[in-house]
Amino acid sequence: xxxxxxxxxxxxxxxxxxxxxxxxxxxxxxxxxxxxxxxxxxxxxxxxxxxxxxxxxxxxxxxxxxxxxxxxxxxxxxxxxxxxxxxxxxxxxxxxxxxxxxxxxxxxxxxxxxxx
Amino acid sequence: xxxxxxxxxxxxxxxxxxxxxxxxxxxxxxxxxxxxxxxxxxxxxxxxxxxxxxxxxxxxxxxxxxxxxxxxxxxxxxxxxxxxxxxxxxxxxxxxxxxxxxxxxxxxxxxxxxx
Numbered sequence: 001x002x003x004x005x006x007x008x009x010x011x012x013x014x015x016x017x018x019x020x021x022x023x024x025x026x027x028x029x030x031x032x033x034x035x036x037x038x039x040x041x042x043x044x045x046x047x048x049x050x051x052x053x054x055x056x057x058x059x060x061x062x063x064x065x066x067x068x069x070x071x072x073x074x075x076x077x078x079x080x081x082x083x084x085x086x087x088x089x090x091x092x093x094x095x096x097x098x099x100x101x102x103x104x105x106x107x108x109x110x111x112x113x114x115x116x
Numbered sequence: 117x118x119x120x121x122x123x124x125x126x127x128x129x130x131x132x133x134x135x136x137x138x139x140x141x142x143x144x145x146x147x148x149x150x151x152x153x154x155x156x157x158x159x160x161x162x163x164x165x166x167x168x169x170x171x172x173x174x175x176x177x178x179x180x181x182x183x184x185x186x187x188x189x190x191x192x193x194x195x196x197x198x199x200x201x202x203x204x205x206x207x208x209x210x211x212x213x214x215x216x217x218x219x220x221x222x223x224x225x226x227x228x229x230x231x
Contacts, residue, residue: 004159006159031216031217033216033218033219035219040223040224041223041224042122042205042207042221042222042223042224043160043205043219043221044221045218045219045220048216048218050216055216056212056216056218058218091159091160093159093219095217104150104162104165105150105162105217105219106162107152107159107160107161107162108159109157109158109159110158110159112157
């Protein structure tokens with residue numbers, strides 16, 4: 001399977017704990033996005049990487065959130081001191097920056113976080 | 117100004133019917149409009165996308181109609197099947213200073229196709 005993969009698929013944690021999610025994009029894709037989706041809503045943009053550089057961050061990304069893409073391949077999203085409001089599906093998407101391609105983003109299956 | 121408004125929230129059609137989902141946007145800088153299909157517990161899957169220089173695009177049973185002057189676009193599903201039952205999201209994006217093309221999504225339409 002050459003699609004976007006995310007691990008873990010589900011995570012249950014207690015309030016105040018730290019969690020880390022991993023995203024493996026499609027191999028030739030140099031752009032990587034993180035989104036958050038709450039129940040009954042569309043995904044909301046969190047942050048964007050081009051290769052290893054984090055170029056944009058949403059105001060939704062509080063200082064408890066940090067994302068990395070150390071070698072321009074996989075990415076991690078860490079949430080520190082989780083709160084119940086962090087419960088959501090965290091989606092990763094990747095795309096290829098190239099001439100004539102209008103940013104076709106392909107999403108992974110997501111990591112569902114439940115904070116108790 | 118970044119908002120994309122989607123309607124209806126839910127839609128029920130009989131097999132073979134043609135469900136239509138509508139979206140409207142405010143930001144005239146948007147220049148790419150994809151539609152995504154999402155099944156429960158899965159990530160969104162890209163269905164079809166359009167740029168504002170065309171008024172219609174067809175791919176298989178899916179058609180996007182685009183009205184630039186009205187800042188509206190819609191998805192039509194021809195000969196709908198029970199397997200099309202899913203949540204559909206419209207989205208829009210524009211080039212940004214950081215080169216990201218983040219997607220701004222509508223709130224989704226839950227489609228049910230009855231057998």
